[in-house]
Amino acid sequence: MKPAPFEYAAPKTIAEALDILGQNDLDEVKLMAGGQSLMPLLNMRLARPSLVLDLNHVEGLDGIREESSGLRVGAMTTKRVLEDSDLVRSQYPLLWESTVAIGHAPIRNRGTVGGSMVQADPASEYPAAALAFDMEFVVMSSAGERVIQAEDFFVTYLTTSIEPGEILTEIRIPRLPPGTGWGFQELARRHGDFAIVGALATVRVESGLCCDPRIVLFGAADRAIRVPAGEACLEGAPPSEASLTVMGDAVFDAVEDPLSDVHASAEYRRDLARVLSKRAMSEAMSRAS
Amino acid sequence: MAVRIPNTLNELPASQPRFVGRGIRRVEDASLLTGRTPFIDDVVLPQMLHCAILKSPFAHARISSIDTKEAEALPGVVAVLTGEDVLRWSYPAQSAPEGWGSHCMATDVTRFVGEPVAAVAATSRYVAEDAIELIFVDYEPLEAVADPFEAMNSDSPLVMEDQGSNVMMDRVFNWGEVDQVFSDAEHVVREKFRWHRMGANPTETFGCIAEWSPLDLSITLRGSIQSPSMFALGRASTFGLPPNKVNVISHPHGGSFGGKGGSRGSDITCMLSRKADGRPVKWIEDRIEYLTSGGSQAWDRHYEAAIAVDADGIVQGLDVQLVDDIGATGDMYGAICAAKPLAAFTGPYTIQAARYDLKLVATNKLPSGPYRGMGPPPHFFVLEQLMDRAARLRGEDPSEFRRKNFIRSDQFPYTIPSGNEYDSGNYGEVLDRVLELSDYTEMRANQVKAREEGRLVGVGVASAIEPGVFDWNAYAIVGMQGTGVPEGATVGIDVMGGVTVRVGFALEGQGQYTLVSQLVSDFFGVVPEAVQVVQLDTQSAPPSFGPGGSRLGVSITGAVLGACEKIKEKMIRVVASLMQCEPEQVRLLDGKFGVEGVPGAEMTVPEVAGTMLARSDLLPPDVDPAPVATHVWTAAGRTEPDEEGRAKSYLTAAHAVHVVQVEVDRATGMVEIQRYCLADDCGTRLNPATVEGQTDGSVAQGIGAALLEEYAYDEDAQPLTTSFMDYLLPTVFEVPEIEKVAVVTPSPFTPLGAKGCGEGAIHTTPAAIMCAINDALLPLGVQTTEVPASPRRLWKLIQEAQS
Amino acid sequence: MSALVPVKCHVNGRVVETMVDARMTLADFLRHELGLTGTHVGCEHGVCGICNILVDGQTTRSCLMLAVQAEGHEIRTVESLSDGDKLHPIQEAFMEEHGLQCGFCTAGFMMAICDLLENNTNPSEDEIKDVLGGQVCRCTGYNTILRAVKNAAAKMGSAGA
């Protein structure tokens, strides 16, 4: 299990990286971030680039910056940095929970935020968090910069709307409105495994009624998805067990065609979507103030 | 010379054993902890090449052509091997049942995904993997069969055409008046069960380095090889060589658990070395190779079983029908797993009649192999589920129902219907201790409360036997020949009082070298640091089988003590002659030879050794001057199997009762183990710390079996679990604290009264967890019969119950 | 043939400067080019944790990094733990608690534990499990490994105090 031959480049600046991309057949180049998804694929020869373009030496791609509207996280920031950040833990607890649910400590030490987003594994926590927060993705290419909204970013299984030749440089993470309660639930065969299904929920409770409820699922479709039908059931409803049941059933109906594999049948995933979205939303309700 | 080997600790020549019986630190650890122990992939030989193997992507296909030209032309490639070479140079492997062996590489037809079809030796593994991508194979896909019931149909595709059928074996064994006890029964409990394929997965895969000597047609094979002498015999047979032309050098290995495999890879590298003019060729199986085509898969079983219970609640009969999916060939010896239950067919119970209806069936899956426990763990899962159902039917507590069916301590040695004899035990005591440890009554009370809250909490009590010290005769029904499995050791003492022990097996984790040091230290009054254990290759070692079948602890104890006794006898004669007394007056105690009735007349062991080595002129003429002796130990009293397969096979019968509490999440089907308690009795504990280590590890593997581990295939026999992302081993989160208590009933038949304990808890753990899950599910009126109890399966059951 | 690329890094306190095949994994580089065979390999796809080493003090899968990516980093392997014949407290703890059987997984565990205990000599059970969670031991069932971590924490805590 050894990688096929490739060449290697480690540019120091974005400009240099874009330059290298410009000089090569884009289908033959693979960008390498933390390598925690790419390296297994290289080792198994399932990815066979002729050039690996390592982003680890590119300046200015990592770190967390706080602004009034939210966070700006460099694409190459490792999950460990988010996990260790008091700011993230105290002000963005849903992001923190999503972070520590990813794999294991050594994976988070090296795996990056950007890498998880671009990998777009349907069972991954981060794309779901992106939908929960309405994150924005800043992407650079030789043509300049563009910003992609989370809802447009994840296309399907392992595919995003990033084009070959583009580099994700930054992720903008808006702060959730004050008073927003949140919940995070996932079911995996073992602690730290990719989830079978997971759910993120946010909601505010105003005058005793649910306001702006949001439900995001991962592992339930070909990508992370929001469930508007479930959200609609809750808007303006009291935060009660009865509302949750109605919401759960709506989620169940909305998740039409989940993946089926050795760990979970489609019908099981569908029911888990119901169960976990209810549990996550129930947590969110109890945290909303 | 007849040697009497101590059966109790008191018989050791030590006023108080200082090391045996204690959990001393292991002598092997310092080297392991500093990364110095040479595992096979750490070894580099001059001129060494690296092998990569091209595997079949089809479960069943005819190979129409193979083109290796481009691979051969790749710089760095030295040799390419295909089926043509293999046909020329080797024979099909031996197998059980006989005649179901194949060549190490497909020669015309591939029979499972992952079967080798070509191989390369090159200057690095990287280049070798580049080269196998340049081998072009034309396959003509054939219909594959993945289900053993389909495979038994007359219109099924044939896995081995020559055999004319996919049924490898179909026989019914009757032991006792089975029909009678079933027709007399008050209750008959019958059920179907399914145990899915799973297996060993040691953290180190198989690896080897082969050297073919073109001069004298001999082979040197280094590797992570569990049973070196057997492996040498196997290679000799595939190459038609005399066994002494194959020298196997086993390296310390990263676990084995019976599932190291490696025969195909070894044969391939031997032939690649032959093609490369004798240059050494290394092959390190990677994990994906291990999972799809290694020695990884065992126990793919479909059961229908019943017990007959009389009016007093005594189980009188056991009827087991097993369809065992062996996979494509019999050369990885999965079949012996189906035979081994004979050694403990009726478990710890007084069941007097039993039937075993056994069908071994070939399919286009990876040939199955052995795994820790060999065959009884699934068998006991079945038996224990039936016991629970019977107890429930009678409204009896599962622990008490088991107790009244236990073989009583005054009934030993006890012969079970399938022929084996259990040496000793105190099953009631083991049960008492674990009930105490777990606070069983309170556990049940908590369960009542939890149920009132609507939670699915369950308690499982399961009991099983671990047959120890295997013998070939246990596997006679699937065609294994012979009785008696030797283990030898050579002990030598130098002038400085250092003791060197030479053995024929490599380290694989059970702490055997530590055990050897403990024994020798107490025998000759030295410290473990003064004992050097040396591993020899198969051309130099005394006869040895090595670890396997829960045998090595007992067997090596016999071998080492036997050799020590022989040295002691020689030394006594030397001392008697020097002290001018009768040998009967000389006693060895705490490292000194003294003369009875003559205070102060003493010689230390090194003094005697020094005299023997330096002054043979002072020795009596008939005393061999070497303070060295070899002893080969075999279990006494093993018998030839009768027509129904009955034999005294495994020498010891360890016993355990496990009590487990689980909670099943009714919405998701996830199982949480809330408490894990066990009591076990494996006789004298020679090193309690290593015994506990074996137990812990075996519980963990049992947890994996019950909840996580499964090799899945689709209908076309394509494997679906080909990486560690899908084949799930338990981690620290899945294994709870394991609370343990020991009962010690020494074996009357073994060195120091120890019993085999290496395979251990996996005999009981899956059964106990499944009992607990079913106990949890009781309020829903459903029961699971499938292992592993994965969440999707339990969820489905719960859904069915609620709809 | 892959391109040869230069790499300069520190391995166990020594400077290593050499050319490597671009595609070579760091695990293979350490084991087969530098002869540091104490780091073992169990899966080569990131799941078993046996190949764990420290990169700038952080636990890292050496099978999921290219050798060339060691450029500019500080690598530590199991060979760096003991000082001559004096074992590291983590090694002593493993020995005392019987935290190993075959020993094949042990280096990976010890390096992860080193990362943990160098930053926190009083970890909670959850913190310990979080660190150990990503790796497999097939022999011990983890009970004794957990004990070894606590034992080592006590040793390192009192040594630091």
Ligand SMILES: Cc1cc2nc3c(=O)[nH]c(=O)nc-3n(C[C@H](O)[C@H](O)[C@H](O)COP(=O)(O)OP(=O)(O)OC[C@H]3O[C@@H](n4cnc5c(N)ncnc54)[C@H](O)[C@@H]3O)c2cc1C
């Ligand atoms: C044992 C194990 C368990 C895991 N468990 C989980 C889990 O539970 N949940 C989970 O979400 N993940 C899990 N992962 C995956 C892990 O989180 C990866 O780190 C992540 O998916 C990818 O991040 P990376 O930085 O390693 O990216 P890489 O592997 O380097 O890259 C991933 C992909 O993204 C592309 N890419 C990376 N960065 C950029 C960029 N800046 N611009 C454009 N393209 C880019 C690469 O070309 C590649 O195609 C696990 C991995 C392992 C090995």
Ligand code: FES
């Ligand atoms: S070998 Fe690197 S994680 Fe398994």
Ligand code: FES
């Ligand atoms: S000690 Fe053998 S795998 Fe951990």
